[in-house]
Amino acid sequence: MRRILSFLFVVVFFSSFAQAQTDTLSENRPFLERNGLPNFFHKLQKGGPVSIAYFGGSITEAGHGWREQSLNWLQQQYPKANLTHINAAIGGTGSDLGVFRLRQHVLVHKPDLVFVEFAVNDSGQQPEKIHKAMEGIVRQIWRQNRKTDICFVYTLNAPMAPVLLERRMPNSVRAMEQIAHHYGIPSVHMGLEVIRLDRQGKLIWGGKKEDYPDKTVFAPDKTHPYSDTGHRLYTEALSGAMRQIATVGKPGAHAVLKPFVSDNWENAQMIPVQSLVRQGNWQEVTPDNDTVARQLRNRFASLLKSNQPGASLQIRFKGTMAGLYDVIGPGCGQYAVTIDGTPGALYPRFDSFATYYRSHYFFLPTLDEKSHTITLTVSAEPLDKAAILQKRNQTINDPRRYAENAVYAGQLLIIGKLEK
Known part of the structure; x- marks a missing residue:
């Protein structure tokens, strides 16, 4: 009996370990489909009006950046759809303000998809606070409409590079991934190609592009990317992920599960x-x-x-x-x-x-x-x-x-x- 119990323990342990490994972002797995975005892609394929809310900080707010570039890419892929978007990004703010302003800045527009981008601005926050805010965002969205799809997207800046170069995820991303995993929300780390170029010595984090003609200059200030370098890399990563996520899941209402943290900021x-x-x-x-x-x-x-x-x-x-x-x-x-x-x-x-x-x-x-x-x-x-x-x-x-x-x-x- 002890041998049987020991065997079962090993099977359960390694099954859980394997699941954890397959549901973890890494350089070899820069995005996770999870339950997909089936309602959004179903509407895209049908044609007609489709709206996307881009919810985040200054990296998302920027003109000619990944927000506008990804919207243009989606419109090219689905020409019959009438795509509109809500720029619900505010520079210098994190998910802690986001969860309070969500109703007025996002939900009032009744979007079909919400991209949530706060990894950089949340990088100095404790995981417990990120859990409360990000879960509050998810539950508020689905309290209004359980058919609204959500996708977490992660950007980066130079201070986050040392952790990523060690093939680990920053604390803010790890905390957000716990919420994404709990609710089956797809996630995309849009900056891993930036890290790959850094590791190869082909990237400069901050400076003027004309000063480094033989390298990719990510941003003028190591955080807010140039539209044709850092933002382009973000868009390429997201579009590659979207091609795969588009095939996952069936349209329907999302399940609002038991909270990940009981004192989340849903209210x-x-x-x-x-x-x-x-x-x-x-x-x-x-x-x-x-x-x-x-x-x-x-x-x-x-x-x-x-x-x-x-x-x-x-x-x-x-x-x-x-x-x-x-x-x-x-x-x-x-x-x-x-x-x-x-x-x-x-x-x-x-x-x-x-x-x-x-x-x-x-x-x-x-x-x-x-x-x-x-x-x-x-x-x-x-x-x-x-x-x-x-x-x-x-x-x-x-x-x-x-x-x-x-x-x-x-x-x-x-x-x-x-x-x-």
Whole structure:
């Protein structure tokens, strides 16, 4: 009996090991079909309208990049289809903001396929946080429509190269693959040809193309690819994978399985800050009446702005998480935060990159599942902006641009429900 049990253990162990090996991305297996994208390809083959959402960071947002190139390739392969796409990518953001903005930026358009690209921007996150956000994205999509197909795609940059050159996957990719495996979602690592060229000494990660005429220059800054080199390699990898994935699976509703993590962010939502209680002087600014709002008109329809120390926004909600989608820039100050009557940390809206205005976001500490009152107050404590900029060898050339210490509020991020 012991021999039989030992034999069965060995069979189960090596069967599980073999399955794990066949369901792992590697240089020899740069994509995994899993359950395929059968609803998407069925609609493509039938012809007619088909929509794709490209959901990610700046690498996906870029013009003339893999987003537009892959869309053009699909249209050439399926000329009878009427392909449209949603550019739902925002530079400098990861899956943690993505799961909150998914409804307004993606689901409202009712796409047939969602490409999800956050591997580079999530590279500094803990796997547990990636699990919560990526699973929340998957479950939100299928809660709206279980026939919407999803594909995880992975890009890369130079800091990720050492791990990939060792034939290992970066932590962000590994965490995302666990979610993809759990739900049967196909995935494509679009950058493995980049690594192969690097290993052969044929690639330069960053620089001017004219300085290296005999090599492939990936990007000017080691992250955001040139359209005809790095983005082209991404598109070639994705198109090769799509040819295989197109043959897998049967159209139908995707199964929404038991969660991979019980505290995933499926219930994340983004709410206009105009619904919050305000105290003090707040001004609603729009692209028509404010230069900062005009610069960020592709991010926010309007913003609340205050430069009055002591002015505040109050959030009353029942839930576990709260944050703010807002602005960082030269004329920004900081928020002082109070949670349930207890003073918390300061949240500066200025950093060493703040020589221009850009959208940004921050989260407060995770809370117990109960009612909370959070107050965001314009802090009177000034920032040493010159010292902060000096960290990147930047200087203040025009003091007037940095004189104001205002805060901007765009969207409230919560997991929970607002209370009156």
